[in-house]
Amino acid sequence: MLTALFDLSVLAAGPANPGIGRYVSDLALELDRIAREQGRLRILAIEALSWVGRARVTDDVRGAVERLLQRRARQGQASWAYQVRLALPRAARSAQPDLVHSGAPDATPMRRLPCPRVLTCHDLVPLAYPRHERNWRNGGLLSRYRTHYRRFHNADHVIAISRATADDLIAHLDVPHQRISIVHNGVDLERWSPTPRPSDDAVRAAHGLAGRPYLLCVGAAHWRKNGEGVMKGLARARRLIGNEELLVAWAGALDRQERQRISGAAEEAGVADAVQLLGYVPDAELAALYRGATAQVFVSRAEGFGYPVVEAMACGCPVITSNRSSMIEIAEDAALTVDPEDPDAIADAIVLLADDNAERRRLAERGVHRAQHYSLRKMGERTLEVYRHVVGSRP
Missing domain, CATH: 3.40.50.2000 (Glycogen Phosphorylase B;)
Structure with missing residues (x-):
């Protein structure tokens, strides 16, 4: 033994x-x-x-x-x-x-x-x-x-x-x-599941997201998480699709410096009114947010793994992530991968998923399948x- x-x-x-x-x-x-x-x-x-x-x-x-x-x-x-x-x-x-x-x-x-x-x-x-x-x-x-x-x-x-x-x-x-x-x-594939829960709508309403299209960002917000790229991409995407309702919901226990970084990036990009900092969100509620999101945007500059990518895929949430470091390794063809230093590429990926229901469904299905590799x-x-x-x- x-x-x-x-x-x-x-x-x-x-x-x-x-x-x-x-x-x-x-x-x-x-x-x-x-x-x-x-x-x-x-x-x-x-x-x-x-x-x-x-x-x-x-x-x-x-x-x-x-x-x-x-x-x-x-x-x-x-x-x-x-x-x-x-x-x-x-x-x-x-x-x-x-x-x-x-x-x-x-x-x-x-x-x-x-x-x-x-x-x-x-x-x-x-x-x-x-x-x-x-x-x-x-x-x-x-x-x-x-x-x-x-x-x-x-x-x-x-x-x-x-x-x-x-x-x-x-x-x-x-x-x-x-x-x-x-x-x-x-990851726990029972916790992170595409199957809707009866409380999903109430969870999203409690976070001010009921009936609104949103992109979900999860985790810290320091330099390598590339919050400025997300905000620039959001600003351009909103202009391209003509949808001023689209917003970013950022779930994470951010410290003051991180909150200031995100708020400053949003203000500089002209989307200060389109960002909601949700603070820490328990896993059960976070799964509901994944299931209701237009997409998860995780365009980090470098990761050792990237838990949020797998969580989102497991929940059937389409993923936009970086074409470098561990993220492309983890997601493979089950996500839209972009250069994190190219806000236009981030915006184009957002527009594609905001406009194309079939593409969202395709990525959601691929993501659920891909997540099974990470049990x-x-x-x-x-x-x-x-x-x-x-x-x-x-x-």
């Missing part, structure tokens, strides 16, 4: 990237399901770490995930990272697993572990776009490079969540391709294959 020690402790910190938190919780639960079904896998979870190097390890994976997600008090990222560096080696020696999996890569243990360690890489955007990703957390370029190099070369094997991310690991950090496996993220089950099974490969490759 293969025993894997899975680190859940980042959930207590509230990851800096919410997508990492989703990845860690979803994958842990799916691996636990597979373990219970097959009987040839045992999943242990690190639920808590301490300042003195102790770790609380449990085989109640579901309970641990639920307890961590329900916590109100959140630990700081820096203190969490320190505790991982100190406590992870001790936890591995105590639990004696066949391997350890760290789904959040932002902490490197101070000492080598007594077993292989698998580390997930979600993206290397700070290295690919150093001028735009400069902040106190990322540090200077040289410091950033050294940190990432140490982080991923310290691991015995790296899971990349897309081919684009795997290519960046090789190009920017010289990680040998033999030590990288691509395992695409998965939680496939993510879990492919991760388990990586575990077996890593353990089987030990000398």
Whole structure:
């Protein structure tokens, strides 16, 4: 029986990237399901770490995930990272697993572990776009490079969540391709479904979208999310189709700087009255917004994966996304792909979907089919294959 020690402790910190938190919780639960079904896998979870190097390890994976997600008090990222560096080696020696999996890569243990360690890489955007990703957390370029190099070369094997991310690991950090496996993220295809719910109309009305054509944007709104491209595309599309009712609804827990960025871009493009910032929207409501949207516009400049693309496709929402990075890899021909730096191309895609019901239906059908490639089950099974490969490759 293969025993894997899975680190859940980042959930207590509230990851800096919410997508990492989703990845860690979803994958842990799916691996636990597979373990219970097959009987040839045992999943242990690190639920808590301490300042003195102790770790609380449990085989109640579901309970641990639920307890961590329900916590109100959140630990700081820096203190969490320190505790991982100190406590992870001790936890591995105590639990004696066949391997350890760290789904959040932002902490490197101070000492080598007594077993292989698998580390997930979600993206290397700070290295690919150093001028735009400069902040106190990322540090200077040289410091950033050294940190990432140490982080991923310290691991015995790296899971990349897309081919684009795997290519960046090789190009920017010289990680040998033999030590990288691509395992695409998965989503809950019951949660993200094209089947309408009785509450859909009420959800859209509560967000001020009842009876109005809208484009849906989901997630953060910093530089690489390209809010200015969305606003310029919206402005031109409204002129071309002569529909002043078309608006952008942006769902995401934006900070003040992000809200100002979007509002400023909208005002500059002349569409300030056509943008609604919805704030954080729970998944059940977000699915209803996907199902009612003319299209989702996700024209990011760079992504490690792109959860919103898969969510929208799974819900039967036509997708407009970028023809670069992981997005074209994830969507393939199930979306309209455009150059994110070309507002005219973004506008033309919006016009096509606003005017052509047949094209919307075609993309919706392709999207639902394409989303089946990104189930939680496939993510879990492919991760388990990586575990077996890593353990089987030990000398």
